[in-house]
Amino acid sequence: MSNLPDALLTGYRNFMNGRYAAETEHYKSLAREGQSPETLVIACCDSRAAPETIFDAGPGELFVLRNVANLVPPYSPDGEFHSTSAALEFAVQALKVKNIVVMGHGRCGGIRAALDPNATPLSPGDFIGKWMSLVGPAAETVSGNDMMTKSERQTALERISIRYSIANLRTFPCVQILEQKGRLEIFGAWFDISAGELWVMDRTTGDFERTGTV
Numbered sequence: 001m002s003n004l005p006d007a008l009l010t011g012y013r014n015f016m017n018g019r020y021a022a023e024t025e026h027y028k029s030l031a032r033e034g035q036s037p038e039t040l041v042i043a044c045c046d047s048r049a050a051p052e053t054i055f056d057a058g059p060g061e062l063f064v065l066r067n068v069a070n071l072v073p074p075y076s077p078d079g080e081f082h083s084t085s086a087a088l089e090f091a092v093q094a095l096k097v098k099n100i101v102v103m104g105h106g107r108c109g110g111i112r113a114a115l116d117p118n119a120t121p122l123s124p125g126d127f128i129g130k131w132m133s134l135v136g137p138a139a140e141t142v143s144g145n146d147m148m149t150k151s152e153r154q155t156a157l158e159r160i161s162i163r164y165s166i167a168n169l170r171t172f173p174c175v176q177i178l179e180q181k182g183r184l185e186i187f188g189a190w191f192d193i194s195a196g197e198l199w200v201m202d203r204t205t206g207d208f209e210r211t212g213t214v
């Protein structure tokens with residue numbers, strides 16, 4: 001009996017024989033010199049929207065922070081356990097990343113739950129409801145719009161929550177100061193799982209535009 005699920009052990013062997021074998025020197029130098037990723041990606045935990053896969057990133061390239069629905073809470077140094085804020089602080093202050101990308105995605109379960117509080121997984125747990133209440137007011141406004149279809153409401157809230165998280169990023173003093181000095185740039189993106197489309201937020205208007213692939 002193995003100590004890990006077979007699929008993981010098989011995947012690990014493939015990794016060692018494939019990518020690690022091909023990039024051994026790169027891994028060794030990253031181990032020697034430490035990491036210096038230029039970009040922090042804040043993404044959802046969703047298994048279908050892994051930033052390293054979507055951006056075809058190698059080891060050491062992306063510092064990835066994933067949570068339910070890729071949300072950034074407002075800056076609130078209140079002595080509680082803030083995993084997202086801690087990772088953000090580390091990326092900005094210790095690693096000195098140059099870019100932050102908040103990347104949402106289509107068919108997000110967290111966003112779906114926020115739009116329908118009676119649906120799982122929002123109802124039973126101790127934490128998801130509280131976490132998703134970050135976008136509660138926006139969810140309420142979008143839910144009340146009968147002119148939109150259910151999927152339009154879902155996409156709308158996915159994109160609104162990206163803009164909301166970006167606004168919250170700027171409540172962190174370290175982010176605000178570095179952005180003002182021109183040493184940090186903030187971006188928004190939205191990934192559509194079914195078609196593989198990446199939509200990038202226009203930083204002036206907040207609109208999302210599909211990015212080309214050639």
Ligand SMILES: [Zn+2]
Pocket residue numbers: 044045046068069070105107108109110111
């Ligand atoms: Zn999601």
